[in-house]
């Protein structure tokens with residue numbers, strides 16, 4: 145498979161190139177801030193993007209303008225409504241895979257917090273803590289937001305109504321159903337997400353810790369292999385892992401409750 149990488153000189157870009165070569169891919173084009181966006185689209189089967197919002201927007205604008213149907217795997221975080229609108233616009237003719245976290249274990253965590261959101265009512269306060277290295281540019285992380293959205297959705301709440309990103313000075317009392325976000329940016333932490341469901345008499349905390357950026361790069365490579373077989377549209381980790389997870393979860397619960 146032939147791919148190009150946007151953000152090729154970056155930490156993630158380097159990991160993607162390494163993982164791609166291990167998988168036997170041909171990395172045709174490596175693009176960073178000094179290169180032209182159109183270089184991404186010459187003779188490739190897919191583009192993998194781990195760059196920054198400005199570069200991702202330039203890529204999406206180029207795809208929109210030229211109506212190219214080369215699959216895009218987007219891992220860049222800190223994206224805004226402009227990017228989401230552009231992704232939706234180009235997905236009418238192009239395959240777009242967007243995941244703020246390409247780790248399979250984080251996909252499992254996302255499913256687990258959705259289940260906890262369903263199982264535990266709003267008597268349980270939800271707090272999400274993300275820890276990342278000192279150089280990370282966006283906060284909270286895209287993954288933290290994704291996890292919060294899953295819990296809000298499980299509780300049939302609008303995420304914008306329940307998310308609280310700011311606590312400083314004299315603060316209003318916590319509202320029922322609130323999902324609080326806290327952030328640490330320090331040292332060389334690759335990425336850690338802790339989701340807490342805090343009840344009056346008991347708590348559940350579930351944590352994912354990334355020990356290597358390889359997990360995201362390998363996830364992006366798998367996503368590229370998967371998306372080239374899909375129709376135009378916009379896809380995420382749930383679409384990618386659904387075929388694997390749905391039978392797994394069905395049999396898990398059947399087995400669990402069948403135990404004597």
Ligand SMILES: NC(=O)c1ccc[n+]([C@@H]2O[C@H](COP(=O)([O-])OP(=O)(O)OC[C@H]3O[C@@H](n4cnc5c(N)ncnc54)[C@H](OP(=O)(O)O)[C@@H]3O)[C@@H](O)[C@H]2O)c1
Pocket residue numbers: 150151152153154155156157175176177178194195196197198199218219220221222243244245246247360
């Ligand atoms: N989805 C996931 O699983 C996941 C996992 C980890 C990280 N990420 C995200 O991936 C992104 C990259 O992370 P990183 O740690 O690799 O960052 P990084 O080391 O700062 O690398 C950023 C890359 O983007 C390029 N770039 C910056 N501005 C550009 C522009 N205007 N046009 C083209 N290229 C440009 C840089 O090129 P120059 O060297 O020329 O400046 C560099 O190659 C971040 O958004 C991060 O949050 C996602």
